[in-house]
Amino acid sequence: MESLESLFQPGQVSTRAETKAAYSRDASRIQGPCQGVVWPETVDDVVRLAQWAAETGIDLVPRGAGTGLCGGATPQNSIVVDSSCLRKIGARDVQSKMVVVDAGIPLDQFNRTLRPDGLFFPVIPGSHRSATIGGMIATNAAGLHAVRYGRMSDWVEEVVVVDGKGEVQRLSAGDRKVFAGREGITGMVLQATLRLTEIPKSRSLTLFSFEHLADMLEQVKQLKTNSALSALEYLNPHAAALVGWTARHCVLAEYHSAEGEIRDPAEMANLWGARESLSARLTQAGFPISEDPQFPPETLEDNLDWLTVQNIPVFGHLGVGILHPRFLREDARIAELYYRVSASGGQISGEHGMGLKKRQWASEALKAEVLALKRQFDPQHIFNRGKLC
Amino acid sequence: MLIDLTENPACTECGLCREVCPVFQIQRQEEYSPRGRAILGSAGIQTLVFYQCTLCRTCRVVCPVGHDPGGEIIRAGLISAGIETEANQMMIANIRQYGNPFGPLAEGELPKTLTCC
Structure with a gap:
């Protein structure tokens, strides 16, 4: 590690036990050994780091805020490269936005x-x-x-x-x-x-709730034709009950207009707060494993029905078919879920990525794509080795 | 690979507390963030890093599950284990000996050193 420290200013590299422990995992809580952390301040710093990694064979794990849920920033005997000192915002061009x-x-x-x-x-x-x-x-x-x-x-x-x-x-x-x-x-x-x-000049919300899934999906179809629609968030009865909402199929619709039923900013903030706290609250309620399949619209009813019958709490971005079913640790139904995703023509990862957690579900096509990209941009597998597939 | 979640049951490690933490804003290193300290605590690492927490509890305000970092309790445990900063040791010794955290002061003399943990 001395050769690494010699490349940077004091304070840009740490191999302290505290640092290595704190960077050993991200929000996925998938853990791996960390050899040290570098905080680059310039593009040149990362160039030097990549050259060092090529010489030593130690891989580099880029890390943002470590809020990822698949272990994408988990080291595996790696050096973590933390971007927290790269925070400049350039002058904005208001005209071209x-x-x-x-x-x-x-x-x-x-x-x-x-x-x-x-x-x-x-x-x-x-x-x-x-x-x-x-x-x-x-x-x-x-x-x-x-x-x-x-x-x-x-x-x-x-x-x-x-x-x-x-x-x-x-x-x-x-x-x-x-x-x-x-x-x-x-x-x-x-x-x-x-x-x-x-x-947007105005915003408003409506919280819908439905006894029957089919009725909800019919309403969703109509909502999606509304040009003012800006969010369409779903909670199944199990998840809704956990945030104190009625245990029904709930849809939180946001509009960039005043047509929603809730227009008071404090009330809207409360509803969004409840929705946004769901992930952590489900973790605490004993469902720490968060998945993120994306289903084609025509397959949503069947899959949402299966999830609800299985008593699996689900929330997600219904407008684009990305769902976040939550599971117990090592729940055998995760495999069944991904079988259903595949059979439905959906995506294993809607937005969380594959990281370490979902490598086993990577398709042959994805593996081939990754291999080709690695050959072109990272032939020595320096960056995020073993991730994605 | 996935940790035993009973290891750190109170903090879900989501990391949403990082940006409101005044110490993280200065240090920009995960071990100084509320989440980082929770991870260190769960790993049983006793370290002076815990003294860097200002005890402001802004992290608790934004925490989706309202986790309290319990900085005072952690520090009490560290002091019991003899893990203290020099400044803290000096401050306590001064309070015990002179009744103030600054050390010997003549009548009307202003302290020259402000010791803190």
Whole structure:
């Protein structure tokens, strides 16, 4: 480790026991041994680090806020590269609604700086308080407003990446398959040019609840034709009861208009607060395993019915078919869920990524894609070795 | 690979507390964040890092499950184990000997050193 420390300023590298323990896992709580942590401050720092990794054979694990749920930032005898000192926000072009940001900027902090110009970045995962732009690109995050704004790859114009050859790549939106949702296996995203949008003039919410799933899905179909719709969040009866809502199929619809029943900002904040606390509350209630399959719309009824009959708490971004069923540790039904995802023509990972947790479910096509990307950008498997598949 | 979740039952390790923590804002290292300290606690690591917590409890306000970091209890445990900062030791010795945390002070003299944990 002395050779690593000699490359950086004091304070940029730590191999202390405390550091290694704190970085041994992310929010997935999948743990692995960490050899040390580096806090780069420039692109050159990461270039030097990649060269060092190539010489030593020790792999690098890029890390944003460590809010990932699949072990994407869990080290495996690796050096963790923490982006928390990369937080510059460039001058924004209000006219073209574009800005260049460092990868380590947390989303909420970023959005607070945009507010005076009436702009915001609209991809909002549940972890928005801490989640970083770099991590959101790496997982191709979708989140609470995906039904209106899509996912990260729809809003990234360009990224600066240091790849596994220690080369600085400037990749445009056309190359999004190289970086968006690749969980750092092609290199570490250090900077991004993002598109922004205007803050809506008004917002309102309606909380629907239904006894029967079919009735709910009929309503959802109608809601999706509303051009003011900006969120469509689902809780099944089991999950709804856990946040104190009626134990029915609940849908929280947000509009960028005043047509919702709830317009009081405090009341809206309360509802969103309950929705956003669900993940942690389900963990505490004994359902720590969070999955994120994405189902095609026509298969939702059958799969939601199965989940509810199985008494599995579920919430999710119904507008885009991403669900978050929650399981007990080592629940045998997880395998059944992924069999159903596959049979439905859905995606194993809607937005959390594959990380270490879902490698076993990776398709042959994904494995081939990853191998090809590794050959091109990281032939020595320096970045996030063994992740994704 | 997945930890035994009874190891750290009170904190779900979601990390939503990081950005409100004034210490993390300065240090930018996970071990100084409320989540990081919870992980250290669950691993049984006794360290001076716990003295860096300002005890402000802003983390509890934003925690989705309202977890209290219990900084005072952790520090009490550290002191019992003899793990203290030099400043803390000096402060306590001064209070015991001179009745104030600053040490010997003449009448009307202002303290030159402000000791804190």
